Amino acid sequence: MAVITLSRDICSKGALIAEEVARELNYECISRKILMEASDQFNIPEVQFAKAIHDGPSVFEKIFHGKEKYIAFFQAALLNHVKKNNVVYHGLGGQFFLKGIPHVLKTRVIMGMDARAEEKAREENISKTSARRLLAKDDKERYNWGMHVYGVNTGSNDLYDLVLHLDHLTVSDCVSLICKTAQSNTFCPTPESQAHMADLALAARIKATLIANYANIGITSSNGRVSIHVNELVDNPAGTKQKIQDCMAHISGIESLSIHVKSNLIRSPFHNSSPSMRHSA
Known part of the structure; x- marks a missing residue:
């Protein structure tokens, strides 16, 4: 087989x-x-x-x-x-x-x-x-x-x-x-090798679904636990994640999904500072 x-x-x-x-x-x-x-x-x-x-x-x-x-x-x-x-x-x-x-x-x-x-x-x-x-x-x-x-x-x-x-x-x-x-x-196929084949097929299907919009993307799957990495900067990470989640809704075999997106926004030096520090001279 x-x-x-x-x-x-x-x-x-x-x-x-x-x-x-x-x-x-x-x-x-x-x-x-x-x-x-x-x-x-x-x-x-x-x-x-x-x-x-x-x-x-x-x-x-x-x-x-x-x-x-x-x-x-x-x-x-x-x-x-x-x-x-x-x-x-x-x-x-x-x-x-x-x-x-x-x-x-x-x-x-x-x-x-x-x-x-x-x-x-x-x-x-x-x-x-x-x-x-x-x-x-x-x-x-x-x-x-x-x-x-x-x-x-x-x-x-x-x-x-x-x-x-x-x-x-x-x-x-x-x-x-x-x-x-x-x-x-x-x-001879084993349950483990069959699972590996299924994971590769799932990852390939996901990549084919997303690649038209995200040329530089990486997908891995382990027993249906899928991780997606968008390896390009985007202006709206939250919106990008939501779009990808919506695309995944019709794909069977996904047990869990994690999405990683890089932001294109430049953080200011005061991004993580307290409100009082931001307004100080």
Whole structure:
């Protein structure tokens, strides 16, 4: 009953492996479906959503947090979908979005550039040189995405429990190894790991609800005890807290709520002084 994430580069047979693993384990296999669900839920055109999620950030977006809201929407949709378990996800960012959950098996499939270029050239009926150029561009965008969102190269082996190299293994080998590992006790869900998944899903949903109005916001949840930190100065802290409380009213799973807001008001030297001292010469 594990969740499996499979990271792969374009034309590395990763999608095929994910589908075969899901078939072998009788799991649901998802990728683009999460993008469609997030697009529907947050009323954003799928093409626009896909570009925002996939492409590396522009200078403008780095300054004004243009991508963060799309990433928050996507993470909320992904966590909501996979919290039921028995899922193979082979889309973007699974190793990041589901990080720290014990029953999530994070795998990566890699293949040499020459083999990938041959696959790409055959798929699109283009030269191997053109295929290599397109793949290099896509790899760079994925690298930029990972560095911008998490400050980590998506190709780093440290992010994964299992890394499989298709220059040395067959597709069948990879499927067998992933299935065997996923069925081990190490990746069996426990009440604690399920609770952790639920907390991450709740925090992601809250962030997706608030991020349009508060770009710099942090949310944590522990067994439904939610803490929200607005990490930007606001003119009306009390009003901001009330607005956030109102937004939380329709979100289920919150057992308790604490909200922390920074005031933008400049306190005078006499703010905490007694009335008589304020009026003294």
